[in-house]
Amino acid sequence: SQTIHQWPATLVQPVGSPLSLECTVEGTSNPNLYWYRQAAGRGLQLLFYSVGIGQISSEVPQNLSASRPQDRQFILSSKKLLLSDSGFYLCAWSTGRAWNQETQYFGPGTRLLVL
Amino acid sequence: AQSVSQHNHHVILSEAASLELGCNYSYGGTVNLFWYVQYPGQHLQLLLKYFSGDPLVKGIKGFEAEFIKSKFSFNLRKPSVQWSDTAEYFCAVNALRGSTLGRLYFGRGTQLTVWP
Numbered sequence: 001s002q003t004i005h006q007w008p009a010t011l012v013q014p015v016g017s018p019l020s021l022e023c024t025v026e027g028t029s030n031p032n033l034y035w036y037r038q039a040a041g042r043g044l045q046l047l048f049y050s051v052g053i054g055q056i057s058s059e060v061p062q063n064l065s066a067s068r069p070q071d072r073q074f075i076l077s078s079k080k081l082l083l084s085d086s087g088f089y090l091c092a093w094s095t096g097r098a099w100n101q102e103t104q105y106f107g108p109g110t111r112l113l114v115l
Numbered sequence: 116a117q118s119v120s121q122h123n124h125h126v127i128l129s130e131a132a133s134l135e136l137g138c139n140y141s142y143g144g145t146v147n148l149f150w151y152v153q154y155p156g157q158h159l160q161l162l163l164k165y166f167s168g169d170p171l172v173k174g175i176k177g178f179e180a181e182f183i184k185s186k187f188s189f190n191l192r193k194p195s196v197q198w199s200d201t202a203e204y205f206c207a208v209n210a211l212r213g214s215t216l217g218r219l220y221f222g223r224g225t226q227l228t229v230w231p
Contacts, residue, residue, distance in 0.1 A: 034219075043119070043205060043221035059218075090159065100147070100211055101166050104219055106159040 002027035004107040006091050012113045019064075019078040021110050023091030026072065032096040033074040034104060035066055038088040050074060051096060086114045117142045117210050121222035128196055129230050136191040136225050138206030147209040148189040149219070150180055154202040162204070165189065176200070198231045 003026045013019060025031055032051055036044040046059045048066035056066050063082060067075045074091055088111050092104040122137040140146065150162040163174025170182040180191045189206060206222040 041223065043121075043223040044207075044219070045221075046218060049218070100145070102147070102209065103149070103161065103164060105161065106151070108158040 002093070002105065004091060004093055004105060006089075006107040006110050008110060009108065010111045010113075012115060013081050014115055015083055016080050019076070019081050019085070019112070021076040021089055021091075021112075023074040023076075023107055024072055025074075025093045028072070028093070028095065030071060030096060031093040032102070033068060034092040034094075035074065035076050036090040036092065036106075038090060038109075040087075044090060048076070081114045083114050086112055088112075117208060117220045119206055119208050119220050119222040121204075121206055121225050123225045124223070125226045125228070127228045127230065130198055131195045132229075134191070134193040134196045134200070134227070136204055136206075136227070138189045138191065138222055140187050140189070140206075140208040140220070142187075142208065142210045145211045147211060148180070148182055149207040149209070150174065150178070150189075150191050151205045151207060152202050153205070153224075159205070162191070196227070196229050198229050200227060201229045202227060 005024050034049045035047040038044045048058055050056050050068045053068050064078050088109050090109045091107040094102045094104045118141045120139045148165040151159050152162045153159045162178055163172050165172045165182045173179045178193050180189055182189050203224045203226050205224045207219045209219050
C-alpha cells in the first residue's frame with residue numbers, strides 16, 4: 001500500500017531564515033505530487049505540482065519554491081521566510097494514470113510558524 | 116477561476132441528529148467531486164468521491180453525498196451523527212480538462228462539533 005511522509009511535523013522559524021520541507025511517497029512510482037498550504041480559517045490552496053522528476057509548476061507567485069530531485073521526493077523551500085508564510089503545509093500524491101479518476105491522498109502536514 | 120463554497124463555517128449538533136453540509140462549485144464542465152475529513156490531530160482523509168454514474172455516493176462511516184448537476188452542488192449527509200464525527204470537513208472539486216493533473220479546488224471547510 002502507498003504511504004506518504006512529511007517532515008518535520010512542526011517548525012518554528014524566524015523571519016528571513018531559509019526553509020526546507022520534505023515529502024516522500026512510498027509504494028508507487030511516477031506519481032503526481034502536490035504542495036498545498038492551509039491558512040487558518042481558509043481552505044487548501046495549491047502551491048506547486050509536479051508530474052515528474054525536475055518538472056515543477058507553480059500555481060501562485062510567492063517566495064516559495066519546489067523541487068523534485070527524485071521520483072518520490074518533493075521538497076518545498078524558501079530562501080527567506082516571511083511572516084505570511086506561516087501555515088499548515090500539506091503534500092499530496094495521485095497516480096497520474098487516469099485523467100478522469102485522479103484521487104489525491106494527503107500527508108500528515110507540516111505546521112510552520114514564522115516569528 | 117473555479118470556486119467552491121461551503122456555506123456553513125461551523126455546525127454544532129447533538130449526537131443522533133441528522134447532518135447536511137452544503138457544497139456548491141462554479142464550473143460548467145465535467146467535474147470530479149470529493150469530500151475530505153480532518154479529525155483532530157489527524158491528517159486529511161478521503162471521505163467519499165464522485166467520478167461518474169450514480170449521483171448518490173456512499174463513503175466511509177455512514178456518510179453519503181449527492182451530486183446535483185443542475186444545482187452545481189455536492190452536499191454531504193449523514194442520518195445520525197456521532198461524537199466521533201467531530202472534525203473539519205472539506206469539499207473539493209477537480210475541474211476535468213483531459214489532464215491527469217488533478218487541480219483540486221477546496222472549499223474553506225466546515226467545522227462540525229458533535230455534543231454527546
